[in-house]
Amino acid sequence: MFEDTKKEIAQRINTICRELDLPELKVQWAWIPFAGQWGIATSFFKLASEDIKHRGTKKPVPQYADEIAHLVADKLGIPDGFDRVETINGYLNLYFQPGEYTRKVLDATLTAGAHYGAGDPNNLRVMVEFSQPNTHKAFHVGHLRTLMLGAAVSNILEFAGWEVVRANYIGDIGLHVMKWMWNYLTNHNGEEPGEDRIRWLGDIYTEADNLFHSDPAIENAVRALFGRWEKRDSELVALWEKTRHWSLEGFDEIYRMMGVKFDHVFYESEEEQSGKSIVEDLIIRGIARDDRPTGGSVYIPLDELAGTKEKYRVLVILRSDGSSLYATKDIPLTIKKMEQFSLDRAVWVVDVRQALYLSQIFKTIELMGYPWANNLYHLAYEIVNLPGNVTISSREGAVVLLEDLVREATRRARQIVDEKNPELVPEMKDKVASAVALGSIKYPMVSRESGKVVTFDWESALDINDQTAPYMQYACVRAGSILRKAGGLPSGETPVPVDLHPAEITLVDLIARLPDEVQKAATDYKPMTIANLAYDLAKAFNDFYQNCPVLQADELTRNFRLKLTAASRQAISNCLFLLGITTPEVM
RNA sequence: GCCCCUGUAGCUCAAUGGACAGAGCACCGGACUUCUAAUCCGAUGGUUGUGAGUUCGACUCUCACCAGGGGCACCA
Structure with missing residues (x-):
């Protein structure tokens, strides 16, 4: 502004x-x-x-x-x-000038409504790739950060003026899938998933991985199965399709539950072919070395080509047996993204442990001579650990399933709703509990610097006091309650009182900052900026609520405060929307 | 060995290179006959890991060191 x-x-x-x-x-x-x-x-x-x-x-x-x-x-x-x-x-x-300034801020907010804070279209298109789950594995709280961070960054970029393509890249093939299918065929043949399909799929995977490492014969059997896959054994392909579908349905349920949507989904299994042809191209162009004749792999000596030392290392793009790797698919996928979608920028919301890997992919793209190589960005985030610095691992099975977390959080939130607002009808109670539970789960994922490790523990995850989403939701609810009782906003020009309470001054100030903060958050890919503002706004509103009566005030003050209340609620709920958090009507 | 990230109040975290480093939790003491107390107010708490450098000015940038975490050729 x-x-x-x-x-x-x-x-x-x-x-x-x-x-x-x-x-x-x-x-x-x-x-x-x-x-x-x-x-x-x-x-x-x-x-x-x-x-x-x-x-x-x-x-x-x-x-x-x-x-x-x-x-x-x-x-x-x-x-x-x-x-x-x-x-x-x-x-x-x-x-x-206080009066004019206040009027300008309130009018801008109330006129734009849900759009307040949005930037003008910049005619640029960006793809944000996030979530990237593997099929045949559990979906756990460790997967929550990329999901919520990616969703929030997408919302913010869109709000700031970008055209955003939300993309998912699902790992539906690879050694992990072969392990799973081997275990299924050997120990669970004919079984079907029940209600809890993600858990069921995850359990079979964990078991498969343990067996895989326990006996070389099993490892050989899994590799043999991979061989059958490479030859497109029809029975195996049919099983893969069926079981993959179970996983994908489970993911859809989770995304629906979390309120996240994708515009485009890439599947690893669909990138294999183009990957292999690009490897040949890279060999011919002298970028990749082919050591297969001597039993080696195909790789790109990045440091040598880039003139760096121990920085980019070496990127293997094809196994010695000719089978494909993650990199085999990621190079053509990047080209496909940028060219087919006419992107001006592409963002990967991927865990920091893949920082070297992604810098290798980006460097390879640069060496291939694509002019847009600088427009690729890795938004690296630190992982979510369990208390005691325990890494969540679907191989070891030390996981907290996302569904379990949501279920438990909802149960607890529901208890609080029962206690705080017993007269609500049950469906409304469920709705409130769901909004509060999801908000409190999502907020920690987007409210801290992405470079910092999040430690998951039940107590703090389900704590809904103070610097949390429910605090901000509650501020909106209180504002809504005042507006409902007032029966609407005063129409026309509303004079601004001469003497404003400090709480009112702070509120107006914070509301006015939203447009700038949106741009800043978009530039830095930092939802935290918005999370901080949302909190400051809610705090300021609660202060206002405490100190400034609205309904009982004289007409001039009442009219002004009603508008300020409406603008505050709008600003907070716009922030929460950007973070992927919904605002209930009552709590 | 090389590279990356983190280090701020007892704990969890903020702070476009700028005016006194701010919140929450915890602890202590207060406020519901009032627009929803899932709230608010007050008190306590700091040589921003250490040492140099750049700058008119450094939590912020550079270098070194210390501590913790992560990554470094056929996993994804």
Whole structure:
């Protein structure tokens, strides 16, 4: 908000600098950090420091910066829409006219509604690839972070103005699938999944993996099965199709439960063929080395080609027996994504342990000469551990299934709803419990720096107090309750009272920040920015709720506060929406 | 050995290179005859891992070191 104003004043400041024979200043606007004040600020330290160097004078920078600030302020006067201008410690602070500023912020919010904070379309298309589960395995809390982070980043980019393609890449083939199918044929033949299909599939996998490592004969049997697969043994392919389908149905249920949708789904099994032909191409072009004649693999000596040392290492793109690897498929898939979808950018929301691997893929793309190689970005996140730094592993079976977590969280949330709001009808109670449970599960995934490990424990996952999604949902519910009782918003112009409560001032300030924060979150791929704002808004609203009666206030105050209440709820729920969290009507 | 990430209050975490480093939990003390107390208010709590450097200014950037985690040719 106020981009035009900022730009205009920045230009005027530059004109003034030129008149004063000072260097050009690249004006960086910041919000005035003092509580209870609205305005924009910039400092003159950089300018002062440059000019001192340029003139060779000896003067303390802070003092000179302050002098310049004064000179500029004198010439600038008080621009339209501002109340006063002050200079202090090298800063130039411009304070908005409270009434006009408040009206502008509230009108912008209420007019745009669910769209408030959104940026203009930038005519650029980005694909966000996330989730990437393997079929025939459990879907556990470790998979939650990429899911919620990817969903949130997608929402934010879209809101910021990008055209977003949400993509999933499902690992429906590979050694893990062969292990599973071997175990099924050997120990579970003919069995069908019951209600709990993901658990059932996961259990068979864990068992298969244990057997695989316990006996070389079993390992050989699994490899033999892989051989049959490579020859497209029709019986095996039929089993694969059937069991794969079970997994995919289970995933669909989970995505529906979590409220996540994809625009496009890639399957690993569909990328094998193009992968093998690109390997041949890379060999011919001298990028890949073919050691198969001497019993080796096909690989790309990345460090050698890039002129680096122990940085990109070596990327194997085809096994010595000619079978494909993850990289075999990822290279053509990347090209397909960028070209078929006409992408301007592609983002991989993938666990940090694959950082080297993805940098190898990106480097390979660059070496292949694709001009868009710089537009590939790995959004790396740290994993979700169990207490005591225990890594969640579907091989070892030390997992907490996502379904179990959601079920338990919903059960507990339902208990609290019963206690807090016993008169609600049961369906409504279920609805509230679901929104609260999902919110409290999702929020920790998007509210911290992606580079930090999340430790999962039941207690904190199901804790719904304070800095959590329910806190913010509750603020929305309280706001909704006031608006319901008021029977709607006042129509037409609403004058802004002269004396505003500090809580009101803070609220308006925070609401006004949403558009900027959306852009920042999109640029940095950081949903945390929005999570922080949502929390600050909810906190400010609860403060307002406590201190500023709405319904009982005199008419002028009441009308203004009703609008402020509506705008607050809108801003919070827009933030929550971006994070993939829904807002219930009651709690 | 090489590379990456993390290190901020007792714990979990914030802080576009800028004005006094902020929240929550925990602990202590308060507030429901009021628009929903899933809330609010108050108090306590810091040599931002260590040492240098860059800068007018460093939690933020650079380098070294310490501690923890991760990665490094036929897994995904």
